[in-house]
Amino acid sequence: MNAKIIGTGWELPAYEADNHYLSTIMDTSDEWITERTGIRKRYLAREETTTSLAAGAAKKALASSGLRAEQIDLLIVATITSDTETPSTACRIQAELGAVHAVAFDVNAACAGFLYALHVADAFIKSGIYKNALLIGAETLSKLLDWTDRSTCVLFGDGAGAAVLTAAEQGGVIAQSVGSDGSRWEALSCMGRVVHNPVCPEQAAPGFLQMNGQEVFKFAIKTVPLCIEEVLRKAELPAEEVTYFLLHQANKRIIQSVAKRLKQPEDRFPMNIDQCANTSAASLPILLAQMNEQGRLHPGDRLVLSGFGAGLTWGACVMEW
Helix, strand or coil: CEEEEEEEEEECCCEEEEHHHHCCCCCCCHHHHHHHHCCCEEEECCCCCHHHHHHHHHHHHHHHHCCCHHHCCEEEEECCCCCCCCCCHHHHHHHHHCCCCCEEEEECCHHHHHHHHHHHHHHHHHHCCCCEEEEEEEEEHHHHCCCCCHHHHCCECEEEEEEEEEEECCCEEEEEEEEECHHHHHHEECCCCCCCECCECCCCCCCCCEECHHHHHHHHHHHHHHHHHHHHHHHCCCHHHCCEEEECCCCHHHHHHHHHHHCCCHHHCCCCHHHHCECHHHHHHHHHHHHHHCCCCCCCCEEEEEEEECCCEEEEEEEEC
């Protein structure tokens, strides 16, 4: 049995912050941001939370799938911006949806988080342990950013995407590959709470997200094509037979570089980065859900999904829609 996506959903905050708005609060411009990243706007949470965005996307995905919340056996949320240290966002979503029979937990693999969640869910479904899974990528990255640092804050946005998977004899996930390189963790990181207890005096407050942009760029354009080529070999599928390559929406230049290295036309690499910016673990499921909603995905389509980010982490999969 394979894990097959049967429903998708996405949710963005109400507030739209375009590049012109950012130019009023920092030394930047629409031209500067667009030329370097391909981003024109992003959505920023006001009243929304990681939990509320995740719940909104999940409800839409369930409606799209035709399944009820109580039919879900496995609920995984990929996020680095949970609203609570504990419990997990997944447990809070379980309560919100009434998914009373689901095992619920979070995964933290940053921008590769949805691929990691998909990898785990596929293994559970293939083994026969669970039949129906709800996967969510959700982030409110705006709370981790230094809004005086234009090298990072212009890149990110908030949002959530979700997918419902079920066991199927045909189609679904064909091949997967994930990886990690913890030796380069400092290239993209955000420090958490520090030790403060009766025997340790209070230390500095948690910092903001820090990124070595050049190192992350070099990592992505080298590692992602190799990972994609690996899953294509596993699936015994020529790149020319892939309908779409859905990549984590981090930077337009990265996506273009991957397309070039794979020797595939850019029109087979859909993008929404201009509208949503980088939403980390939410990036892939938002793109997937938007394409599904637009009627761009058809039964039998061969898709490659790939994500990459802090850790450093990466992953890719081949699936048949």
